[in-house]
Amino acid sequence: MGRPRTPLLDRERITTTALQLVDEQGDFSVPQIAKRLGAQTGSVYHHVDGRDGIVELLRERVAAAIDPGTLDATPWDRALESWARSYRAAFAAHPRAIPLLMTSPVRAPGVLEQYERAVTLLRDAGFAPAAVMPLIIALENLVLGSALDLAAPETMWELTEDTPTPRLAEALAAVPEGRADRAFEVGLEALLNHARSHLTAGPPPAARR
Amino acid sequence: MGRPRTPLLDRERITTTALQLVDEQGDFSVPQIAKRLGAQTGSVYHHVDGRDGIVELLRERVAAAIDPGTLDATPWDRALESWARSYRAAFAAHPRAIPLLMTSPVRAPGVLEQYERAVTLLRDAGFAPAAVMPLIIALENLVLGSALDLAAPETMWELTEDTPTPRLAEALAAVPEGRADRAFEVGLEALLNHARSHLTAGPPPAARR
Numbered sequence: 001m002g003r004p005r006t007p008l009l010d011r012e013r014i015t016t017t018a019l020q021l022v023d024e025q026g027d028f029s030v031p032q033i034a035k036r037l038g039a040q041t042g043s044v045y046h047h048v049d050g051r052d053g054i055v056e057l058l059r060e061r062v063a064a065a066i067d068p069g070t071l072d073a074t075p076w077d078r079a080l081e082s083w084a085r086s087y088r089a090a091f092a093a094h095p096r097a098i099p100l101l102m103t104s105p106v107r108a109p110g111v112l113e114q115y116e117r118a119v120t121l122l123r124d125a126g127f128a129p130a131a132v133m134p135l136i137i138a139l140e141n142l143v144l145g146s147a148l149d150l151a152a153p154e155t156m157w158e159l160t161e162d163t164p165t166p167r168l169a170e171a172l173a174a175v176p177e178g179r180a181d182r183a184f185e186v187g188l189e190a191l192l193n194h195a196r197s198h199l200t201a202g203p204p205p206a207a208r209r
Numbered sequence: 210m211g212r213p214r215t216p217l218l219d220r221e222r223i224t225t226t227a228l229q230l231v232d233e234q235g236d237f238s239v240p241q242i243a244k245r246l247g248a249q250t251g252s253v254y255h256h257v258d259g260r261d262g263i264v265e266l267l268r269e270r271v272a273a274a275i276d277p278g279t280l281d282a283t284p285w286d287r288a289l290e291s292w293a294r295s296y297r298a299a300f301a302a303h304p305r306a307i308p309l310l311m312t313s314p315v316r317a318p319g320v321l322e323q324y325e326r327a328v329t330l331l332r333d334a335g336f337a338p339a340a341v342m343p344l345i346i347a348l349e350n351l352v353l354g355s356a357l358d359l360a361a362p363e364t365m366w367e368l369t370e371d372t373p374t375p376r377l378a379e380a381l382a383a384v385p386e387g388r389a390d391r392a393f394e395v396g397l398e399a400l401l402n403h404a405r406s407h408l409t410a411g412p413p414p415a416a417r418r
Contacts, residue, residue, distance in 0.1 A: 026235050026308065099235065099308050102357045105365055109372040116374040123376055129383035137392030138351070138399065141358055145350030151312045163318040165325040167332055174338035183346030187400065190347065194399030 009039050009047055015057040019094065022058065026096040030054070056108040059101050063111050065090035071117045076125035077192050080139070083118065084188055088143045088150075095151035098144050126199055135198075139191055146184040154179075218248050218256055224266040228303065231267065235305040239263070265317040268310050272320050274299035280326045285334035286401050289348070292327065293397055297352045297359075304360035307353050335408055344407075348400055355393040363388075 017036050021028035030051055034041040048054050070082035091098055106112060115136070122132045156179070157172055159165055175182060226245050230237035239260055243250040257263050279291035300307055315321060324345070331341045365388070366381055368374055384391060 095312070096308065099305065099357060102354075103304070103360045103362075105362050105367045107367045107369070112366065112368065112372045112374050112377065115366065116377045119376045119380045123380070129380050132380040133384050133388055134391040134395045137358065137388060138396035141354030141392060141396060142347070142351050143354075144357070145311075145352075145354030148308060148311045148353070149346065149350055153312075153314050156314055157321065157324065158314045158316045159321065160316070163321045165321050167328045168321065168325045171328045171332070171338050171341040175342050179342055179346060182343040183350060186343045186403070187347035187350060187396075190399045190403030191396065193403060193406075194395070197402075 009037060009043055011047055011057060013037060014044060014047055014054060015061050018054050018058055019061060019097070022097045022100060023094060024096075027100065028054070052104070052107075055100065055104045056106075056111075058097060059104075059106065059108045060110050062090055062094050062097055062101065063108070063114065065093065066114065068114070068117075071114075071121055076121050077196060079121055080118075080195070081188065081192055084139055084143050087140070088147050088184065091144055091147040092150040095148050098148055102144060127195075131198065135191075135195055142184075142187040142191060146180065146187065149180045149183065152180070218246060218252055220256055220266060222246060223253060223256055223263060224270050227263050227267055228270060228306070231306045231309060232303060233305075236309065237263070261313070261316075264309065264313045265315075265320075267306060268313075268315065269317045269319050271299055271303050271306055271310065272317070272323065274302065275323065277323070277326075280323075280330055285330050286405060288330055289327075289404070290397065290401055293348055293352050296349070297356050297393065300353055300356040301359040304357050307357055311353060336404075340407065344400075344404055351393075351396045351400060355389065355396065358389045358392065361389065 014033055014037070017033045018028045021032055021036075030044050031041045033054070034044045037044070048057065065086075066083070067086040070086050071079050073079040073082050106115070118136055119132050122135065123129070127135065154177070157168065159169055159172075223242055223246070226242045227237045230241055230245075239253050240250045242263070243253045246253070257266065274295075275292070276295040279295050280288050282288040282291050315324070327345055328341050331344065332338070336344065363386070366377065368378055368381075
């Protein structure tokens with residue numbers, strides 16, 4: 001009495017519960033969220049814009065772990081590199097959310113703003129409009145593929161005598177640990193070098209805008 | 210009588226059913242497979258090496274769509290490029306299998322043999338043992354990230370007036386269609402160029418083996 005009770009339902013709690021479900025089983029349903037929160041399914045729908053709205057709340061929540069300051073670094077390639085590293089770490093914490101978020105359209109305001117900042121970074125660096133999204137998406141494909149790879153077992157190839165693979169064995173032995181990080185570094189360096197060379201080889205800045 | 214009946218259970222049918230379940234829901238359980246095939250769960254286990262064995266049957270089935278001839282092309286970078294394209298197409302047909310297969314250790318003999326061939330291609334081209342798996346894994350992260358992206362809606366960013374994103378809008382309008390393919394091409398070219406330059410800049414071939 002006099003002391004406010006914690007509300008049974010709010011967007012924060014719905015998001016937290018949806019993310020727990022996705023972490024556990026790779027997906028969620030609204031009735032499952034309602035059950036965990038001890039509420040009716042219809043009550044959950046009062047707080048969110050349908051199932052798709054919950055997906056966008058999940059996107060905001062996972063992307064909130066990306067350090068927003070990374071995109072302010074200079075020069076642009078250092079900013080892009082820092083953003084990619086922070087992006088990978090944020091999604092590696094929730095690998096089972098990756099397929100869900102990669103295959104649903106982006107509507108979350110905070111995430112759209114982050115894309116706007118990344119596009120602005122690259123446009124200001126001198127990239128032509130048509131070059132920007134292919135570069136960002138290629139980087140995201142690498143980042144999210146690598147984030148999924150971080151959820152893989154460290155011993156990813158289980159060799160047996162039934163299938164002789166001597167050169168695979170040699171190549172695996174040459175990278176005794178941290179293979180996921182090493183692979184990410186190779187891909188990131190490749191994309192950054194490619195972007196730098198694209199910029200250098202392109203038309204002069206005046207023609208790009 | 211006299212005519213053999215189609216067996217209720219065999220590895221082929223178990224694999225087909227497991228893949229249908231993964232395509233539908235991103236995962237499978239052995240009881241679900243049994244139910245669809247009208248069999249007892251215990252009977253399914255008589256045909257396979259546990260749940261993990263079914264995952265490896267799925268891996269063999271999905272990877273069987275990768276054209277094995279790609280790795281025979283010359284020079285090595287053309288082979289790697291063709292393999293990456295075929296690999297992406299094979300997994301793009303079953304995007305929901307990607308997280309499952311990326312996070313389970315590889316035991317399938319046919320798939321291990323394919324890695325052996327890819328490693329051999331790169332070793333014979335002159336790559337040092339420690340450079341091979343990071344390059345292959347970086348390529349796979351890009352390929353599988355891009356395969357997941359192919360399952361995304363063509364309109365992936367849904368802009369609204371509530372969140373002003375003029376430069377994102379301009380960048381999206383500059384790539385009116387085929388953004389997933391364009392991004393894959395950028396990433397693939399970046400990784401191939403990086404690998405070529407790594408090879409050129411490295412020690413002489415005699416020192417690499």
